[in-house]
Amino acid sequence: MNIPLAAASVAAILVAAAFALAPRQEVVTEVGIDATPAQVWALLGDPGSYRDWNPFIVSMEGELAEGKTLVNRLRPETGNEIAFKPVVLKVEPARELRWLGRLFLPRVLDGEHYFILDERQGGTHLIHGERFHGVLLWFIDAKRFGADFERMNAALKARVEAGQSSPERSGDAQ
Template sequence: MTILLAVALVAALLAAAFLFAPRQEVVTKVEIDATPAQVWALLGDPGSYRDWNPFILSMEGELAEGATLVNRMRPETGSEMTFRPVVLKVAPARELRWLGRLFLPRIFDGEHYFILDGCQGGTRLVHGENFHGVLLWFIDVKRFAGDFDRMNAALKARVEAGPIGLGKGR
């Protein structure tokens, strides 16, 4: 009976941990001197990532809702890893979202997003990720802000350099 009670208590604690798993968000922004369509020409071209992106080293797959991508990334403070997010939203020249997950829901989920807003002849890019899961008690996701900033700066530099080289990653 004591073992059953201990098992039930552990199961209840695990269920509560998953139910009340923490959430955190990392948000970065950059102003790009180009239209949203010009920014999207690069951001929306998975094959080009290997040519300009210091964070997401490569992206394979189709940017279509429900599709699975194969992204290889290298955080500045960590090792290279491959993840397979599912594309949630593709609105050309406006928004891109995908959901990456470690094994099962609420262990370590990340909804990564890019929002492009036209402003004063240019584009304001909001680039972030909503994290949710029990591993957030042990991982400081704020460390990814620097990686997002590096990616934003590389995207800005590449787009502002002009159309030369856009789409050559395919």
């Protein structure tokens, strides 16, 4: 038997098994915003505005349209600024936004990031989270991003409630 070939076959099987059995984690945050989903969407659905209000996703370039690729720059509270290029999965104005970010290859570290806006008593209940899947989750805890999501939620809430998300109210906030 050819030992190098057998070792390579075993290694390939182990790598395939690792990717197939890659762990999953989800981070979910929620916030109530005293504004309509349309008012929240006016800011959340405007990629060019992120640099003005968002402490976590400090810039977003691209079109929010299904199948399009964005260029997002993240500034986590702990760690270095990073750029990634997620693909937009779903855009329902004033309802839902989803994209899939991927580190290198599928299942190394995939993240389906989402925002769900639900109208409640004249305001908006925002669910902001991400479903992670990949072999890197054996080495990192995705829950660490929860604090960054919370910072983003607080900034979005403050900006929208100050009336700076809708053009007709922007002069009223001064």
